Amino acid sequence: MGPISVLVLTLILPGSAVAAWVGEAIDLMGTRVSVDLWHEDARRGRELVQNVLAEYRRIDETMSTYKETSELSRVNREADSKSVAVSVELFDLVKRALNLSRTSDGAFDITYESVGYLYDFRVGRHPSQTDIEMRLDAINYRLVELDETARTIAFARPGVRINLGGIAKGYAVEHGAALLRAAGVQNAMLNAGGDTRVVGDRRGQAWVVGIRHPRLADEIVTRLPLQDEAISTSGDYERFFEEGGRRYHHIINPLTGEPTQGVLSATVIGPDATLTDGLSTSVFVLGPEDGLALIEQIPGYEAIIVDASGRLSFSTGLAAAAE
Ligand code: ADP
Ligand code: MG
Secondary structure: OOHHHHHHHHHHHHOOOEEEEEEEEEEEEEEEEEEEEEEHHHHHHHHHHHHHHHHHHHHHHHHHOOOOHHHHHHHHHHHOOOEEOHHHHHHHHHHHHHHHHHOOOOOHHHHHHHHHOEEEEEEOOOOHHHHHHHHHHHHHHHHHEEOOOOOOOOOOOOOOOOOOOOHHHHHHHHHHHHHHHOOOOOEEEEOOEEEEEEOOOOOOOOOEEEEEEOOOOOEEEEEEEEEEEEEEEOOOOOEEEOOOEEEEEOOOEOOOEEEEEEEEEEEEEOOOOHHHHHHHHHHHHHHHHHHHHHOOEEEEEEEEEEOOOOOOOEEEEHHHHHO
16 A cells, blocks of 8 residues: 555544554663664554563663673672573573574673673773783683573683673564564564664665764765664774773673774674674674684675774675675
């Protein structure tokens, strides 16, 4: 039905549903999150928008390390002295994170938090070399023990902490997209900071997502048309401070306990936002060469990397499309 016939129906049947784009953006998870969707009944559409925002909040309440009351914070407090029983949702996401650690050869590692908790990017605080050396052994995803039957998490030694910041926003938008599809929504865009998931197209045209220039705030490196896909960007410009000519940003090399170098931004595109999120962080840590090699081995996923000298590299699927 075209826009004109929708209008006619609306005039003939007062009180009947009005089709429209509806959406909302709020501050959550330390960033801006949003959902926009098309619905034949705008009132129902607005309800669904609220349902998605409620799910974002619930995920944040479960997985935030900033909230003492979150399930994840409880794991961090207790799992070095006992096995902690957790929800299916948290268990499954931690399991996916550990799988990605294996696939990325340890570049993605949620135990980065064992040192990572000592950074505070808002106030410009970082750990000393001694602080890092004392805790570096606790960064190792193999120290996280999962018991599938009991559905528990335990840490193999004291000092281990986990943080799902590299994967939870992607999970949130993927989860939101699943909720919308189950409710019959065919066109939507869900965003949480650097992670975007689109459902369908934008009613006749592709969604277009721009990749920000990592240094020039208003410039776009490239634009990508997307349909039923996810795109995640990890950048060193989201959360950082500078000290002594050095940039301290929020993506940590698990081998050193310090911010990684060599990449300004890493973007990954693919069908699942949980994975594009985890992969963008992984590629950022791995660097252009090993990062692209990782992406090439995962079917359906593509990457764009901006390296320290501002040079762009594309995975083969995108390089072919760009020709
Ligand atoms: P953004 O949060 O800007 O979307 P990312 O998806 O790359 O960017 O997530 C960065 C977050 O990932 C950090 O804030 C931190 O919580 C977490 N993180 C940092 N280093 C690692 C790492 N080596 N492995 C897994 N997670 C990490
Ligand atoms: Mg990520």
